[in-house]
Amino acid sequence: MDATTGIHEGNERFRTAVRTADSAGTPALYTRDATVLPPNGDAVHGAEEIERFWATAFENGVTEARPVTLEVIEMGEYALEVGEYTVLSGDDILDRGKIMVLWHRDDGFWKMHRDTWNSSLPLPAG
Amino acid sequence: MDATTGIHEGNERFRTAVRTADSAGTPALYTRDATVLPPNGDAVHGAEEIERFWATAFENGVTEARPVTLEVIEMGEYALEVGEYTVLSGDDILDRGKIMVLWHRDDGFWKMHRDTWNSSLPLPAG
Numbered sequence: 213m214d215a216t217t218g219i220h221e222g223n224e225r226f227r228t229a230v231r232t233a234d235s236a237g238t239p240a241l242y243t244r245d246a247t248v249l250p251p252n253g254d255a256v257h258g259a260e261e262i263e264r265f266w267a268t269a270f271e272n273g274v275t276e277a278r279p280v281t282l283e284v285i286e287m288g289e290y291a292l293e294v295g296e297y298t299v300l301s302g303d304d305i306l307d308r309g310k311i312m313v314l315w316h317r318d319d320g321f322w323k324m325h326r327d328t329w330n331s332s333l334p335l336p337a338g
Numbered sequence: 339m340d341a342t343t344g345i346h347e348g349n350e351r352f353r354t355a356v357r358t359a360d361s362a363g364t365p366a367l368y369t370r371d372a373t374v375l376p377p378n379g380d381a382v383h384g385a386e387e388i389e390r391f392w393a394t395a396f397e398n399g400v401t402e403a404r405p406v407t408l409e410v411i412e413m414g415e416y417a418l419e420v421g422e423y424t425v426l427s428g429d430d431i432l433d434r435g436k437i438m439v440l441w442h443r444d445d446g447f448w449k450m451h452r453d454t455w456n457s458s459l460p461l462p463a464g
Contacts, residue, residue, distance in 0.1 A: 247420065249436040251377065251456040285440070285452075287413040292440050294373065294452055310375040312438055312454045314411070314418050326411075326420055328438045330377035330456040337462070 215291035216284045218322025219315055223279045226324075230277040235267035242324045243316050249328035273301040279311055289317045290325070297329060307331050341417035342410045344448025345441055349405045352450075356403045361393035368450045369442050375454035399427040405437055415443045416451070423455060433457050 239259035248256040278298045285292040293313045309331040316325040365385035374382040404424040411418040419439045435457040442451040
């Protein structure tokens with residue numbers, strides 16, 4: 213499966229996991245030794261921490277994530293995705309911003325290997 | 339030049355550019371069609387926008403950036419760097435966080451091709 217198709221399918225599985233608040237299903241979207249670099253927190257490594265990270269996001273009200281792929285740079289078994297996202301809680305937009313994900317072909321599936329994003333909204337006045 | 343050495347040298351040139359507030363020198367650290375994905379703003383594309391982005395950062399008081407490479411994933415002419423950063427204004431720490439940079443070998447130098455980061459500090463209460 214080519215990278216662009218694999219990333220599209222991976223993102224569809226991710227959207228479904230968020231919509232169904234399936235935190236237990238999130239590690240399967242990532243490689244075994246994946247790292248997530250979330251804003252305003254420390255790096256998250258591996259299946260257990262990734263599941264806990266998404267469980268917390270769902271407990272905090274995230275009900276939908278809409279990643280949009282703008283670019284895929286193919287590098288053999290790896291591919292870098294650059295894109296945008298919107299995160300919602302019900303009908304409320306919680307955040308929108310930019311994503312950068314290194315995907316890795318793993319057992320026929322493309323999985324997230326290094327995953328980061330940041331908001332495009334201004335910082336709240338502190 | 340191997341990727342790890344090239345990234346080290348690229349980061350040294352970046353530190354020098356920040357320390358000397360050399361915004362005009364920043365585009366040379368990036369590929370011609372580079373994209374920067376800064377937090378709390380829109381994506382920045384190409385030499386002119388990149389120079390303006392860093393000029394604004396220096397005008398806003400950034401006097402030093404300390405990137406630290408934690409990991410390099412080599413992919414031929416490309417390499418992904420994951421790391422950490424500290425940004426200072428004089429002796430004050432303005433921010434610290436995580437970086438993810440796709441580097442590309444370009445004319446013998448390793449240059450930043452897709453560059454993003456986010457803070458590890460908590461969001462200010464809005």
